[in-house]
Every structure is written in structure tokens, then in C-alpha cells.
Amino acid sequence: xxxxxxxERFLRTFAAMFNRLxxxxxxxxxxxxxxxxxxxxxxxxxxxxxxxxxxLLGIDKGGLWVIIxxxxxxxxxxxxxxxISIPFGQFRFFTRYLKKMGRRxxxxxxxADSVHRIAIFASGRGSNAxxxxxxxxxxxxxxxxxxxxxxxxxxxGIITLARQxxxxxxxxxxxxxxxxxxxxxxxxxxxxxxxxGFLWKIPxxxxxxxxxxxxxxxPALLPAHGGQGMYGKHVHQAVIDQKEKESGIxxxxxxxxxxxxxxxxxxxxxxxxxxxxxxxxxxxxxxEHLHYPAIxxxxxxxx
Ligand code: GAR
Numbered sequence: 001x002x003x004x005x006x007x008e009r010f011l012r013t014f015a016a017m018f019n020r021l022x023x024x025x026x027x028x029x030x031x032x033x034x035x036x037x038x039x040x041x042x043x044x045x046x047x048x049x050x051x052x053x054x055x056l057l058g059i060d061k062g063g064l065w066v067i068i069x070x071x072x073x074x075x076x077x078x079x080x081x082x083x084i085s086i087p088f089g090q091f092r093f094f095t096r097y098l099k100k101m102g103r104r105x106x107x108x109x110x111x112a113d114s115v116h117r118i119a120i121f122a123s124g125r126g127s128n129a130x131x132x133x134x135x136x137x138x139x140x141x142x143x144x145x146x147x148x149x150x151x152x153x154x155x156x157g158i159i160t161l162a163r164q165x166x167x168x169x170x171x172x173x174x175x176x177x178x179x180x181x182x183x184x185x186x187x188x189x190x191x192x193x194x195x196x197g198f199l200w201k202i203p204x205x206x207x208x209x210x211x212x213x214x215x216x217x218x219p220a221l222l223p224a225h226g227g228q229g230m231y232g233k234h235v236h237q238a239v240i241d242q243k244e245k246e247s248g249i250x251x252x253x254x255x256x257x258x259x260x261x262x263x264x265x266x267x268x269x270x271x272x273x274x275x276x277x278x279x280x281x282x283x284x285x286x287x288e289h290l291h292y293p294a295i296x297x298x299x300x301x302x303x
Contacts, residue, residue, distance in 0.1 A: 027093070031090070035093060038081055038090050039081065041084045042080040043080075046073055050072045054069060092189070115191065117188070117190050118190070119188070120148075120150070120194050123156055124153065124157065124199075125157045125158070126156065128197060129196045132296060133146045135294075135297065146167055147167065148185070148188045153171075154171050170184060180206030182206060185209070185210075191213065191303075193213060193254075194296055196217060197231070197232075201256075202214060202254050207254060207256060215296070218235070218251075218259045219231075219247075219281070219284045220236075220239055220247055221246065222260075225238045226250075227257075236275075236280040237277045240277065244271050246269065247268075248267050248268040249288050251266075252264055269283045269284060269287055
């Protein structure tokens with residue numbers, strides 16, 4: 001009975017650490033168990049291999065021996081965990097983990113933006129998507145790429161464009177969208193989400209899975225003329241009705257409200273007295289095409 005309290009305390013601490021790690025790495029309980037097994041077996045394998053190699057080097061025990069031993073452990077450990085991660089089905093997790101560790105200690109820092117895999121969410125024609133795809137998917141193999149197109153509209157023009165560019169398409173369904181399709185996006189290795197005329201509200205599950213990694217473009221100067229139902233011609237009609245002298249574009253992080261998160265960038269154009277929603281839309285669209293791909297590129301450099 002005396003041991004019951006320390007044992008209970010240990011289990012509680014372990015469960016809390018387990019939960020914290022699960023949230024930090026955004027993995028299921030089963031996946032975290034497999035990851036911890038990989039760490040444990042990979043670590044033991046590292047020790048065994050290093051101990052076998054040391055006698056072959058013929059170095060006497062002492063300061064130099066310890067330094068060489070530590071260097072060997074550091075070199076063998078990434079290879080050992082990667083190897084062990086294969087049978088545990090965690091190779092993808094460990095390649096990302098090791099890349100992140102490498103970047104943290106300065107290795108591969110320049111290539112920080114090269115690992116990004118972008119998902120474009122769009123509901124319609126996809127003229128912005130087209131500009132983004134042509135900027136990133138023609139930029140050579142080392143840069144960020146558009147790796148997935150997500151749409152709620154099975155007849156959206158963006159689908160044809162994606163297929164022509166060899167980009168997979170995910171058509172999402174309303175009743176499952178509350179879950180955010182996080183599993184599918186993670187499985188596709190998506191690291192950044194760009195909304196380009198996507199008309200459904202982004203669910204909290206997706207926002208929490210990609211914190212400050214989802215951005216949107218809106219064809220007006222937010223906070224004015226945004227919100228539910230404010231898209232396309234409706235926005236430009238409202239700008240004209242309000243007799244605004246200027247309109248433009250807003251690129252912003254996505255939060256739980258329509259057209260609402262922190263603003264990243266705005267560009268302005270005049271509203272002419274003779275403007276119709278069509279003429280104003282064309283002027284605003286020029287700004288979108290000019291700025292959206294460039295803003296995405298500069299954001300990815302810092303993410
Ligand atoms: C763009 O003008 C974008 O700003 C707007 O949808 C259009 C999509 O055009 N988004 C919103 O209104 C969001 N509230 P596209 O399909 O030609 O890229």
C-alpha cells in the first residue's frame with residue numbers, strides 16, 4: 001500500500017506528459033506509442049553499434065575516446081531511428097522530425113521554405129490558383145510546391161486546371177467538413193493552406209491543425225465588405241453602393257470567422273464613378289494575381 005501513492009503519481013505524470021506530447025506533435029495515442037518505441041529501440045541500437053565500432057578505432061579510454069564516442073552516437077542516432085521507424089510505420093514522422101532538428105541547429109536553414117507543400121482550397125474558376133500553381137510548380141524541384149487542390153464543387157474549373165498540372169484533387173463533402181479533413185491533408189504532407197475563392201467556412205479542427213498556416217484573399221479592403229455571403233460580385237456591388245473611393249485586396253490569416261483573421265497585406269486601387277461590379281472586379285483581380293503568389297512566397301520563407 002505504501003508504494004501505491006508514488007506509483008499513482010508516476011502514472012499521472014506519465015499520462016500528462018503523454019498527452020502533452022500528443023498535442024505538440026498532433027498525433028494519435030497509437031502513433032505516439034509507436035514513435036516512443038522507435039526512439040527507445042533506435043537509441044539502444046545506436047549504443048550497441050557505437051560500442052562495436054569503438055574498439056575497431058584503437059583509441060585508449062580517456063578524453064579523446066569520450067569525444068569520438070559522442071560524435072559516433074550523434075552520427076549513428078538519426079540513421080538508427082530512421083531505420084527502426086520503417087517497421088513501426090513512422091518513417092514520414094521521423095524524416096520531418098530530423099529535418100526540423102537539423103533546421104534548429106542551422107543545418108538546411110536556407111532550405112526552410114523548400115519543404116513546404118501547399119494545398120489550395122478553391123470553389124470556382126481558379127484564376128488565382130492558376131497564378132499560384134504557375135509560380136510554384138514551375139520553380140524547380142527545390143522550392144515549395146502546390147501538392148493538393150481541395151474543392152467543395154465537383155464541377156469547379158480548378159479541377160481541370162489541377163489535373164492538367166498533375167496535382168491531385170480532393171473533393172470535400174459538407175457533412176464531413178466539420179472534421180477539417182485533417183488526416184487527408186497530413187497524409188498528403190501539406191504544410192500550408194491557401195484559400196483562393198473557397199466559399200465554405202474553415203472549421204476550428206482545421207485551424208487548430210494548421211495554426212497561422214492558413215491564409216485567404218478577399219477582393220476588398222477588410223474589415224469593410226467582408227463576411228458570410230460576401231464574395232465575387234456581391235463584394236464589388238457593396239463597394240459601389242457605399243460610394244467608396246478606393247477598393248483593393250486583403251490577404252489575411254484565417255480564423256473561425258469569415259474574412260476576419262489578422263491582416264498580412266493590402267493593396268489599393270481606385271473606384272471610378274462609372275464602375276460596374278464587373279469593371280471593378282477586373283481591376284481588383286489584377287492586384288490579386290500580382291500580389292498573392294509573391295506574398296505566399298515571402299510567408300513561406302519565414303514559416
Ligand atoms: C477572388 O476574387 C477572391 O478574392 C474571392 O474569390 C475570388 C476567386 O476568384 N474570395 C472571396 O471573396 C473570399 N471571401 P478565382 O476563382 O478566379 O481565383
